[in-house]
Amino acid sequence: MARSISSSTWERGFKEPSHDTPWQWDPEVDAENDAYITPPSKELMTSTVHNDLGINLLRTWPTLYDGTNSPHGIPDWWRPASEVDVLICGAGPSGLETALSLVRQGVSFRIIDKAEGPLIAGRADGVQPRFLEILNTWGLAKEVHEEGPIIERTAIYKDGEKLLFTRSHQSDSRYRGLHIITQGQIERIFIRDLLRHQVLVERSTTLKEYTVEDAAEYPIRAMLKRERDGVEETIRAKFVVGSDGAASNIRKNLDIPFDGMSTNIYWGIMDCVFDTDYPHAWMFGSVISSKYGGCVIIPREDGYIRLYTQLDVSHTGAISESRQAKNQAFAESGGNVDVHSITPDEVLEQANRIFAPYKLKFAAPLSWFAIWKISERVARSFSSENLRVHLVGDAAHVHSVMGAFGLNASIMDASNLAWKMGLVAQKKAKLECLMATYSFERRDQACRIIEASGEYLRFVCATDIQIANVRGLGEDSKHIHETGETISTETQKQKDLEFLGSFFGRNGQFLLGVDAPFGNSVLTPPQLPTEEGKYRRPLKVNHGVRAPNPRVCFSIGETGYLYDKMTGAATFHIVIFASSLTATVRRRVSIFGAALLQAEGFYRRFGGSERFNILVVVKRLPWEMDAVMSTPELHILRQYATIIYDDRTPDEDAHTTWGVNHTDGGLAVVRPDLWVGMTALPDDVDTLSRYFAGFLLPVAGK
16 A cells, blocks of 8 residues: 555445545543544655655554554553463564464464564565465455456566567466555554454564573573563563564574675665656566666556666766766765665666656655665575574565565465464474474575576676575575677577576466475375386375365355365365265275274374365265265265365366376375375375374374
């Protein structure tokens, strides 16, 4: 949200401008009147730097969003515990997302942040389809994806000419492309959700110090400090989550190296409405100048644009030359540019150099302005050696804006960590086996982000600076080599198009979050090799990949997606593909059903319906199922499983999507974070039991 919401009225059944403030409701106060009273709002400047068109303001509601800093004081129901399962340090997106998962698991936690309130403006502004798929399991996807425009086209211009204009950001996800929403809006959505769960963010509060004592039930002793009054409090926890940003004190306290590099690339970032003759100003894309660098355009809500402009801050750069021409004293001082002194007008001048022959000018006050230096770094480990302290979000990895990975990687970190942490905190899983997979899985993805975003950054910026080899712990670097030869414009254009085709071919689905496979571990064991005539995979879908999400039918009157029945922050989804439930597949599914009743079987041993969600996908219609499942051997599944009807045509149904053999059927374990854990035949319950025994603990008495 770039500015305060305009006053509106719906008196005629649709939204129209209003000249008053219809949300204000101030009834006369008397002894018998306890009607709702509108809480106070305040308008804050969204940018500390402005253009000549004025100051931009955003209305906020401190009583709702400022947690323990609420002007109405702390509510009576707020009773923070001195012993909690998890202490979350940092209430940006990654910290809030960790909290969203934990609160849905019934895991106790406290979440602190040094800021007085949520982010007002700027920073991240787009979410990938995978981000929304994860939010959907928490019931929050609709509120996020309905906020702003969706990016499904890309335009790239170079040296004043169109290089590429095409469909982009296409995925098989129900959410398709990249959805635009500001980080501040997302934080406020998350904060409202926590408030519904009676959780407040403890504002203006920092972690002063902590120690870990392995023998204690709550091994972490943490000292918190309220910065407003200096009051200190000691609490105990089982885990600490470091969501405290790129300059993470928790990472530094752990002595974990932040491998990578800081580049000499600076972006001038402006959120504003622009007047321009550039033909694709309200479409995602890039404008590149061989001489001056590049710009990135992200269309925003209400006609706003997020414009990233590459800056040359050397003494020979365009900004320096412009200053010298205007100010002799600047030239005499050596011509060095202090990045913090760069003004919006100078960034706009640089943007016009890059956009030439097209022109831009401000058409509204700036909503946000910042100068950012690009760093590409990944923590050498995301977890402490004792697996009690974990890093998420920018505390674990930082990279360029290219690909919109920052905000999106944060939810991948949080959703991966939180369900594992919750199970261990509740003594339902093994610490060493499960928690070690967090850094293993997420660091590999962070390294790929550095490589992909770094490669595209260097194309847009026309630079051959090195890309840090963070997979090799920062010891070596990759370079994009320049030959130094002069080539024709047409040849350069062909090379650029070849690069773009190759880059998006390799990374297109990764840029949407859906191509992010995990390596083999206790959670994603290797699949047996296939040899002709000896072994056939139960399903063609690989272990460790995003679980496919085909359209299905739930009843005569309801259709949807497979994920619609995969909710729960710490639930394993066992999906049985049972084809027509005849012959061999019927016998295999019957054996699985009988295993649900066995006292030592995986289902009862590891938590039953609290831990497992069983889905049976059949190539049948709803009205057929009473007869098909009337026999005793299948009656069990009517009690324990949700039946899903795969009634779409064979070229797009769920069985084809997952690669099911209709003779034998198949079974997939989908993890709580919606990645495929393992696959098996429906009757291979022994393999299923061994899989869960690798990291889960039996419930009490089992």
